[in-house]
Amino acid sequence: MKIILENEKHIALEIANLSIGYQRKKQDIIIAQDISFALNKGELAAIVGVNGIGKSTLLRTLGAVQKSISGAIAIEDKALQNYTPLELATKISLVLTEAIASKNLTIAELIALGRQPYTNWLGTLTEVDKAKTKEAIQLVEIEALQHKKCYELSDGQLQRVMIARALAQDTPIILLDEPTSHLDLYHKVQILKLLKTIAHHTQKTILFTTHEIEVALQLSDKMLLLRKEESYFDTPEALIQGKYFEKLFPANTIQFDPILGSFKIV
Known part of the structure; x- marks a missing residue:
């Protein structure tokens, strides 16, 4: 897991060794594990990954809608489970x-x-x-x-x-599940540019899930590439340089072009 922790005193949300999923017949079903990252105040961050990898599940877990399987979540240096529901409602707003x-x-x-x-x-x-x-x-x-x-x-x-x-x-933290779904490209860009402006101007931390990887690459301050066994978190530039986007899809079907910052069919 690659983590960048800048200006630690300004950290709004911190996740360590998190496993997410659900219970079936009293057994834990893990969708994704070993998730670790931290977000500073005023950052816009995207969660990306293949369908069914747990993007929405992660967002609901961070918003305390469902429980994590293991690991730690902290909001402003206080563990998520130590907040009352009313206190949490003043710290996190969640749009599903x-x-x-x-x-x-x-x-x-x-x-x-x-x-x-x-x-x-x-x-x-x-x-x-x-x-x-x-x-x-x-x-x-x-x-x-x-x-x-x-x-x-x-x-x-x-x-x-x-x-x-x-x-x-x-709230200091806003969680958004697919805020650009069902929109055309122009309106997708418009919404994400608006979110970035709000994050930077109000110093709110905004984390959103999206399938629009190429748009998120250009507008996000940080990105989490969610995978089942391991995830990667960093700036878009660092993730491109580290060739992490090449790991998202099968190389014989879809390849990532680091120069153009886009995917192509092969």
Whole structure:
């Protein structure tokens, strides 16, 4: 496992010797193991790998939606399991691929749901909550959409709304599962450029899964190449130089061109 630990005092998320998977008949089924990496504040990082390798499972494990099989996860130097659910909701916001429960909400109403960890039992929004919601709407540039219903939006617009809800939650770490799925190339690039700008300007740590390896190569600060037995983590440039992308797919089918930073069929 290749790990780069820069500016350790600024580490937001640290994973060591993590194994992920699920239980079947009280037996641990490991999908991927020996995962170790650390992310600093203000970094945009991508998780890439072949289908079924556990990208979404890793994200859900980091977000405490499901348990790890072994290993350690620390958020701001505190073990994940030592956070209460409410405390964790102020540290990590998680956007999965599940459909929205009610698309009859307005955009502003959906984004305001990100403030739930801070509201009272009635869900009453304070002036601070309203200000955070407004700030999130401005950050993703959807002011013109805020009074529309969710069902009126395109896929690309809805992706921005879900990112805004995560921003309204105001956590130092944001986890996104396939934020560019179902989008054309232009909108994929637009979303990832937006995420990079947000990470750098707000100093939030953003980790996302993607199948768009070539786009992620150009826009991510760090990347995790997830594999079953071993994974690789570093800057895109260092991973290219180390020829790690050549290990993702069978060489007799798909090859990686380190000069162009792209894959070609052979």
